[in-house]
Amino acid sequence: MPTRKERPQHTPRQLSSHTPPAAVEAGLERAARLLDRQRWSEACTVLSELDERYPNRIPILSRLAEAYHGLKDSNNYLSVCEQLVQLAPQEPEYQYNLAGAYLMNIKPALGLRTLRHFLERWPDHELAAEARPLRAELESHLDELLAELGLSGSENLVIAEWHEEAQWQLSQGRSAEARQLLEKILKRQPRFVPALNNLSLLNALEGKLGAAIALAQRALDADPDNFHARANLVQYFCRTGQLAAARAQAEQLQTVQSSAFDLPSKKAEAFSYLGDDEAVVAAFQAAQAADQASLASDDPMLWHLAAVALYRLGRENEARRQWRQLLQRWPDFKLAQDNLEDLKRPVGERQGPWPFHAYAWLDMKLLEDLISRISEAVQQEDDSALGQVFRWLAREHPEMTSLIPLLLDRGDPLARNIALSAALFDRTPENLAALRDFALGQRGRDSERHQAAQAAVEAGLLPSGMVRLWLEGRWQEVLLVGFELHDEPTVAHGPQVKKLLEKVAGAFKANDGAQIEALLKEALALEPESPDLLNNLALSYQLQGRAAEAQALTQQIHERFPDYLFAIVSLARSYIAQGEISQAEALLEPLFSRKRFHFSEFAVFCDAQIALNLAKEQPEGARTWLALWADVAPDDPRVAEWQALLARPQRPRRKRS
Numbered sequence: 001m002p003t004r005k006e007r008p009q010h011t012p013r014q015l016s017s018h019t020p021p022a023a024v025e026a027g028l029e030r031a032a033r034l035l036d037r038q039r040w041s042e043a044c045t046v047l048s049e050l051d052e053r054y055p056n057r058i059p060i061l062s063r064l065a066e067a068y069h070g071l072k073d074s075n076n077y078l079s080v081c082e083q084l085v086q087l088a089p090q091e092p093e094y095q096y097n098l099a100g101a102y103l104m105n106i107k108p109a110l111g112l113r114t115l116r117h118f119l120e121r122w123p124d125h126e127l128a129a130e131a132r133p134l135r136a137e138l139e140s141h142l143d144e145l146l147a148e149l150g151l152s153g154s155e156n157l158v159i160a161e162w163h164e165e166a167q168w169q170l171s172q173g174r175s176a177e178a179r180q181l182l183e184k185i186l187k188r189q190p191r192f193v194p195a196l197n198n199l200s201l202l203n204a205l206e207g208k209l210g211a212a213i214a215l216a217q218r219a220l221d222a223d224p225d226n227f228h229a230r231a232n233l234v235q236y237f238c239r240t241g242q243l244a245a246a247r248a249q250a251e252q253l254q255t256v257q258s259s260a261f262d263l264p265s266k267k268a269e270a271f272s273y274l275g276d277d278e279a280v281v282a283a284f285q286a287a288q289a290a291d292q293a294s295l296a297s298d299d300p301m302l303w304h305l306a307a308v309a310l311y312r313l314g315r316e317n318e319a320r321r322q323w324r325q326l327l328q329r330w331p332d333f334k335l336a337q338d339n340l341e342d343l344k345r346p347v348g349e350r351q352g353p354w355p356f357h358a359y360a361w362l363d364m365k366l367l368e369d370l371i372s373r374i375s376e377a378v379q380q381e382d383d384s385a386l387g388q389v390f391r392w393l394a395r396e397h398p399e400m401t402s403l404i405p406l407l408l409d410r411g412d413p414l415a416r417n418i419a420l421s422a423a424l425f426d427r428t429p430e431n432l433a434a435l436r437d438f439a440l441g442q443r444g445r446d447s448e449r450h451q452a453a454q455a456a457v458e459a460g461l462l463p464s465g466m467v468r469l470w471l472e473g474r475w476q477e478v479l480l481v482g483f484e485l486h487d488e489p490t491v492a493h494g495p496q497v498k499k500l501l502e503k504v505a506g507a508f509k510a511n512d513g514a515q516i517e518a519l520l521k522e523a524l525a526l527e528p529e530s531p532d533l534l535n536n537l538a539l540s541y542q543l544q545g546r547a548a549e550a551q552a553l554t555q556q557i558h559e560r561f562p563d564y565l566f567a568i569v570s571l572a573r574s575y576i577a578q579g580e581i582s583q584a585e586a587l588l589e590p591l592f593s594r595k596r597f598h599f600s601e602f603a604v605f606c607d608a609q610i611a612l613n614l615a616k617e618q619p620e621g622a623r624t625w626l627a628l629w630a631d632v633a634p635d636d637p638r639v640a641e642w643q644a645l646l647a648r649p650q651r652p653r654r655k656r657s
Contacts, residue, residue, distance in 0.1 A: 040070035109160035207363030234270035241402025280309035347473035348446035358415040457482035464592040513543030
């Protein structure tokens with residue numbers, strides 16, 4: 001029986017056809033010139049566009065078949081050959097070409113059936129001389145073919161035909177036809193493993209993952225060494241959030257040894273679901289190193305998955321080359337097209353790489369329902385409506401909790417966007433942990449990771465302050481703040497003290513330190529436990545040049561009221577002025593854990609952070625804090641002072657000897 005490794009050579013026969021309409025003649029002539037020069041890909045583009053505009057035209061389809069054959073695109077070649085037979089069943093050449101297309105796609109039972117039909121109907125045709133030895137070769141390997149499928153006896157050839165037809169219908173997205181064939185097979189052969197596997201895949205496509213798992217388990221019960229069932233279970237367990245079970249199946253799959261041509265592809269697919277990039281690359285390399293190197297070249301998905309894994313491993317140039325080589329042979333392979341297009345974006349805006357489309361993670365019905373609900377909520381311009389959508393998703397699909405980290409790491413743009421929105425709108429502990437891990441990684445766009453990081457800071461899973469994030473293709477220190485600003489009164493004073501403080505405000509404008517001191521001491525006689533009065537008294541000493549007294553009083557305030565922010569910042573500024581940077585940092589660091597700041601508190605905190613960063617010779621950090629402060633209080637005169645200072649060229653500091 002011809003195997004995939006040594007399949008029969010097939011040359012499509014050109015057929016006589018009716019004169020094409022004038023509207024397509026120019027396109028056909030151009031395509032013919034390209035075909036004569038074996039410029040298959042360009043001819044395919046021309047003919048595909050013609051076919052889209054003028055469908056079901058035999059002259060277009062017959063040349064398109066030739067182009068796909070030249071590209072060795074066996075899948076599309078078979079599809080076009082089927083169309084031609086449906087359009088002109090009386091043409092013997094189309095039947096002969098269809099038989100060859102089945103054999104190119106490793107469908108020997110269908111190939112044999114079609115050859116027999118051809119010879120029965122056209123025994124005297126000139127191609128019969130080629131068809132008879134080919135039929136005889138296939139018939140001589142019939143027992144071997146059936147044995148490979150776990151069948152025996154020529155009466156089971158029809159099961160093999162149904163099986164291959166179901167595989168083809170599945171690959172073309174014709175689910176109803178495939179299901180009918182598979183169920184018909186299993187009525188006759190309940191333990192027929194290929195049908196169990198294909199019906200399992202069909203159920204998974206339709207979102208019936210419980211049924212898919214049960215069928216895959218039945219396949220393993222019938223054949224414990226069946227790598228298709230084991231690889232499929234890795235996918236199903238990932239999609240249902242059973243990651244431990246998925247890893248257990250992957251470990252067993254890793255050890256499988258077989259000469260089956262599709263083992264590397266099934267391994268790469270399973271390991272891609274788990275994000276095991278090294279195992280994906282190893283599967284591809286093993287296929288290339290074996291005698292079946294040409295077989296690895298026949299599977300664009302294997303090439304694509306290996307390219308994704310290479311990119312994720314930091315080998316971007318190799319991944320780029322691999323996608324380009326893939327598209328030279330399979331120009332319509334969309335996953336490769338989209339990933340290469342993504343690589344053209346600025347590095348901080350790239351979303352890739354991704355191994356699968358969103359529907360490989362979430363079934364099509366769920367995706368359509370979710371997208372519809374999101375669209376309706378967006379039209380309402382109400383975040384609460386979006387929140388309801390994602391709470392519905394969590395309630396109806398609890399597996400999303402386990403899926404969200406996977407989609408953030410390796411989903412396509414649509415899948416990642418769904419996962420990010422779900423986690424942001426439904427901030428459970430599990431979702432917040434997923435956001436934190438995503439923020440600290442290198443997947444997705446910079447803006448998405450920054451958004452996730454901010455949510456993690458607000459939840460207390462990342463500290464406020466400078467956090468190391470991957471931005472613009474490199475690790476950078478980024479300022480993240482997770483506190484709320486308010487203008488509510490922080491201190492309540494009695495009527496007499498309020499009147500005195502009005503006079504204090506006027507004295508501050510006049511820089512009259514002595515007057516401020518006198519007024520504050522009068523106020524303190526009324527409210528001696530008010531830290532803000534004491535802090536202003538320290539400022540009055542500072543205005544009068546009594547720095548030692550000011551620092552001593554500030555130290556006392558901090559000891560008596562350890563949470564009073566203004567005293568903390570004042571002491572920190574004093575340490576910064578003295579060059580005691582570590583002491584200043586020790587005082588300021590705990591403030592990052594605060595959840596709320598009054599606007600005035602935030603201003604002095606930013607002021608101190610700017611001074612601290614400059615003292616540490618980190619002007620970029622100072623500018624980051626200044627930008628944050630300017631965004632909150634653009635009219636604060638101290639903001640303008642710092643902006644002027646930081647705009648000047650910075651002189652290098654002398655090192656102390």
